[in-house]
Amino acid sequence: MGGASPAPLGVFDSGIGGLTVAHALFERLPAESVVYFGDTARVPYGPKSPETVRRYSAEILEYLVGRGVKMVVVACNTSTAQALEHLRACSPVPVVGVIEPGARAAVRASPSGRIGVIGTAGTIASGAYERAIHAVAAGATVHARACPLFVPLVEEGWFDHPATELIAREYLAPLAAAGVDALVLGCTHYPLLKPLLARVMGPGVRLIDSAEETAEAVRQELAARQLLAPAGAAGDHRFVVSDDEPHFRSVGARFLGERLRNVEVVPLG
Ligand code: DGL
Numbered sequence: 001m002g003g004a005s006p007a008p009l010g011v012f013d014s015g016i017g018g019l020t021v022a023h024a025l026f027e028r029l030p031a032e033s034v035v036y037f038g039d040t041a042r043v044p045y046g047p048k049s050p051e052t053v054r055r056y057s058a059e060i061l062e063y064l065v066g067r068g069v070k071m072v073v074v075a076c077n078t079s080t081a082q083a084l085e086h087l088r089a090c091s092p093v094p095v096v097g098v099i100e101p102g103a104r105a106a107v108r109a110s111p112s113g114r115i116g117v118i119g120t121a122g123t124i125a126s127g128a129y130e131r132a133i134h135a136v137a138a139g140a141t142v143h144a145r146a147c148p149l150f151v152p153l154v155e156e157g158w159f160d161h162p163a164t165e166l167i168a169r170e171y172l173a174p175l176a177a178a179g180v181d182a183l184v185l186g187c188t189h190y191p192l193l194k195p196l197l198a199r200v201m202g203p204g205v206r207l208i209d210s211a212e213e214t215a216e217a218v219r220q221e222l223a224a225r226q227l228l229a230p231a232g233a234a235g236d237h238r239f240v241v242s243d244d245e246p247h248f249r250s251v252g253a254r255f256l257g258e259r260l261r262n263v264e265v266v267p268l269g
Contacts, residue, residue, distance in 0.1 A: 004226045006233060008033035009218070010064030010072040010093075012057075015043030015241075016155070016248055017188025018075030019255035021098065024215035025073070026237065029222075031229040033236040035067050038252075041243030041267060044151060045078040046120025046187075053122060057083035059268045061091055063240075069093060070227050073218055077186050077210065078120050081128035094221060101217040102184050102210035103132035109206040110182035113137060116175035116205075117144040119186030120151065129186055143178045147171045147187075154189040155251060160196050168193070168200045176201060184208045192255070239263045 009029075011022050015038045022036050037060050039045075045053050057079045064072055072095045074080045074087065080097030087095045106115045117129040124146040133140050150171075153164045175183065183205050185191055191209045198207055222228045229235065241248045245265050252260045 004228065005070050006033070006229055007068055007070040008035045008236070008238075010035050010037070010067065010069030011075050012037040012039070012060045012064065012072070012079070013076040013188055014038070014045035014056075014078065015040045016252050016255055017151070019252050020188055020191045020211045021073065021075035021214055022237075023256050024211040025218060026235070028215040029219055029229075029235070031231065031233040031235055032222075033229065034238070035064060035069060036237070036239045037064060038239070038241045038248060039268070040241040040248055042269075044120070045076060046122050046148060046151060048122065050082040050122070050126070053079055053082040054086050056269070057087055058090065061087050061095070063266065063268060065092060071096065071218070071222065073214065074098065075188060075214070077188060078122040081119075081123040081126035094225065096214065096218050096221055098210040098214045099128050099132050099186070101213035102186060102208055103129060104136055105210075105213040106133060106182045106184045106208045107137045107140060109208060110140070110180075112179065112181045113140045114178060114180045115140055115142050116172075116178070116180035116183040117142060117186050118147045118150075118171070118175075118183065118190065119144075121146045121148050123186055129184060143175050143180055145171055145175060147190075150187065150193060151189050154192050157251075157254065159192050164193065165196055165200065168196060172197070172200050176205075180205060182206045182208055185210065237262065240266050242267050
């Protein structure tokens, strides 16, 4: 496919978790360069008000646009839920979020139309996943549940710990009882809990990882706008954080599955 733009993609998250989306982009689009911004100084976004999440997200958008990105990928579910419309309205480049791709994949994966969604308090309170799912399948029934304890458990590296399993059983019991056959992992951190969540929900439930769906949506959007990197290019990956760079490097390597090089610290706001 003829590529037209060597400019990098901008990807941002409230912190480290968006590296699951970055990882999916690196796999699917190896020719693309990426500037990843993690707002480690102000994480978590999950419990913050919509106004605050919008303000932080707009500051990051401005920073990434200043770095010459050709498209911005909002890897954070909370930010997508609270700020996507606002970012699209003020951005000079296209902005892709994680919720629409995840919703489309969930509808495809759910023959019964009973779909579970888990995410941070902010994402679930926004109702953004319900709206996105109903836009694709008006008759779907959505069972949503905030799982705020999952983010710190994942940051701790407790991906398969008995405490995490106990908490997951408590959070997911109502969704299992409702008979959902697809469960959207509506938070950057949750893909790291996939084996545990699969065990808790049982074999009849498909887990929807927004990271992979989003990477495919980005590929399609770049192709449609003739913005793909020149074929055969080797993508350059840069990481920028607003604070605490050593923590980002060590925990981030677990999210990305590779060592993190090129990490800069740029405080915003
Ligand atoms: N990145 C956030 C999300 O996907 C999770 C961490 C946070 O609360 O900031 O919703």
